[in-house]
Amino acid sequence: xxxSLANINFSKRDWSNEEFAEACRAISEAxxxxxAEIIQIQLWQPINDKxxxxxxxxxxxxx
Numbered sequence: 001x002x003x004s005l006a007n008i009n010f011s012k013r014d015w016s017n018e019e020f021a022e023a024c025r026a027i028s029e030a031x032x033x034x035x036a037e038i039i040q041i042q043l044w045q046p047i048n049d050k051x052x053x054x055x056x057x058x059x060x061x062x063x
Contacts, residue, residue, distance in 0.1 A: 039059070039060055040058065040059050040061075041057075041058040042054050042055075042056070042058070043055040043058075
């Protein structure tokens with residue numbers, strides 16, 4: 001699973017109020033019945049060089 005957290009500086013364009021409302025409606029109506037365990041978090045740079053993309057790894061498993 002990949003979840004991007006970025007500020008508006010990386011956005012290609014602003015969402016209209018209608019687009020935002022539709023996205024919120026779609027998520028609220030979605031039926032999610034899954035669980036996931038997060039075992040690692042990575043901080044990435046927004047660059048295309050995969051060898052330099054990961055800035056830091058955080059392992060959450062306690063091992």
